[in-house]
Amino acid sequence: NQRIVLVSRPQGAPVPENFRLEREALPDLADGQVLLKTLYLSLDPYMRGRMSDAPSYAAPVELNEVMTGGAVSRVERSLNPKFQEGDLVVGATGWQSHSISDGRNLIPVPSGLPSPSMALGVLGMPGMTAYMGLMDIGQPKAGETLVVAAASGAVGSVVGQVAKLKGLRVVGVAGGADKCRYVVEELGFDACIDHKSPDFSDELAQACPKGVDIYFENVGGKVFDAVLPLLNAKARIPLCGLIAQYNAQDVPAGPDRLPLLQRALLTKRVRIQGFIVFDDYGDRQPEFISAMAPWVRDGKIKFKEDVVEGLEQAPEAFIGLLEGRNFGKLVVRVAEA
Numbered sequence: 001n002q003r004i005v006l007v008s009r010p011q012g013a014p015v016p017e018n019f020r021l022e023r024e025a026l027p028d029l030a031d032g033q034v035l036l037k038t039l040y041l042s043l044d045p046y047m048r049g050r051m052s053d054a055p056s057y058a059a060p061v062e063l064n065e066v067m068t069g070g071a072v073s074r075v076e077r078s079l080n081p082k083f084q085e086g087d088l089v090v091g092a093t094g095w096q097s098h099s100i101s102d103g104r105n106l107i108p109v110p111s112g113l114p115s116p117s118m119a120l121g122v123l124g125m126p127g128m129t130a131y132m133g134l135m136d137i138g139q140p141k142a143g144e145t146l147v148v149a150a151a152s153g154a155v156g157s158v159v160g161q162v163a164k165l166k167g168l169r170v171v172g173v174a175g176g177a178d179k180c181r182y183v184v185e186e187l188g189f190d191a192c193i194d195h196k197s198p199d200f201s202d203e204l205a206q207a208c209p210k211g212v213d214i215y216f217e218n219v220g221g222k223v224f225d226a227v228l229p230l231l232n233a234k235a236r237i238p239l240c241g242l243i244a245q246y247n248a249q250d251v252p253a254g255p256d257r258l259p260l261l262q263r264a265l266l267t268k269r270v271r272i273q274g275f276i277v278f279d280d281y282g283d284r285q286p287e288f289i290s291a292m293a294p295w296v297r298d299g300k301i302k303f304k305e306d307v308v309e310g311l312e313q314a315p316e317a318f319i320g321l322l323e324g325r326n327f328g329k330l331v332v333r334v335a336e337a
């Protein structure tokens with residue numbers, strides 16, 4: 001078995017030296033267990049949190065332990081009556097080429113998908129995050145305006161497309177002209193603003209002539225600063241992620257702006273609510289799949305994958321995810337399907 005372990009905790013942005021690729025022999029299968037071969041490993045921003053030992057909603061990865069992560073695997077051998085050799089499953093099996101499971105937290109990959117990796121993206125955790133955060137906390141209504149950043153990515157692309165299906169004006173924020181073009185031309189957003197533009201706040205304001213009713217928060221930082229003055233009365237903010245802050249070691253320098261923020265929330269009666277997808281919506285997976293699967297099948301929701309070849313590339317690809325180097329849902333092809 002090849003696996004990538006965490007050898008040190010990052011100070012700021014992760015570096016390749018935080019990870020080590022190593023080999024180990026797997027123990028024999030016991031009764032009730034299955035041997036899994038990893039086909040696709042999902043790389044996701046939350047993994048940055050697991051590399052730190054700061055208190056969070058989930059325990060950190062221990063030093064010299066395999067990095068946590070969701071993956072699509074094929075059952076190679078089964079001593080569990082619920083699984084047959086050749087079955088494709090999704091599970092939190094980590095950054096490794098093989099794993100052993102008792103089968104308890106394995107979910108079958110829906111059959112008939114063009115690629116099983118979709119179960120890690122549009123039909124998996126990020127897709128469900130987008131759908132639940134938007135529908136449950138965002139409460140979208142036709143004619144409203146929604147803003148979402150990381151708009152070409154796994155979560156943002158689904159948020160915007162679902163909001164379009166619900167009749168909203170949808171403005172994306174993304175890094176660079178290529179991503180912005182894709183978001184408008186392929187995904188059908190009404191506009192997409194490049195956060196690297198020197199006139200970013202003005203351009204965002206121009207794209208939202210009727211203000212902002214829903215801000216689906218994926219990044220924090222300067223995007224939040226630009227959206228705050230545009231919020232309409234009774235705006236909703238599903239607080240999904242703050243990727244611009246994940247590598248930060250301290251609170252940013254400068255004056256305390258909390259009083260300003262509180263005043264805006266009060267006078268505009270803004271509702272802001274954080275959520276953690278499986279903790280808050282784990283029991284609603286069937287509802288998500290029954291809405292999303294037909295949309296994807298009928299081409300109403302499009303998606304893009306950024307596929308990296310080989311487990312050894314995972315650290316570099318993950319470091320790039322936190323810098324916006326990925327274009328679409330980031331997955332590592334660990335073995336041929």
Ligand code: NDP
Binds near residue numbers: 174179221239240
């Ligand atoms: P993406 O596929 O969107 O990839 C991350 C993107 O974030 C990058 O491509 C980049 O896009 C953007 N980004 C990275 N660094 C910065 C920065 N410093 N400032 C602004 N943008 C940046 O990732 P996901 O769709 O998987 O995740 C999106 C967000 O959703 C994350 O914050 C993640 O933590 C959160 N999330 C939350 C969950 C929950 O349960 N609450 C579950 C799943 C995800 P660009 O180049 O366009 O800026």
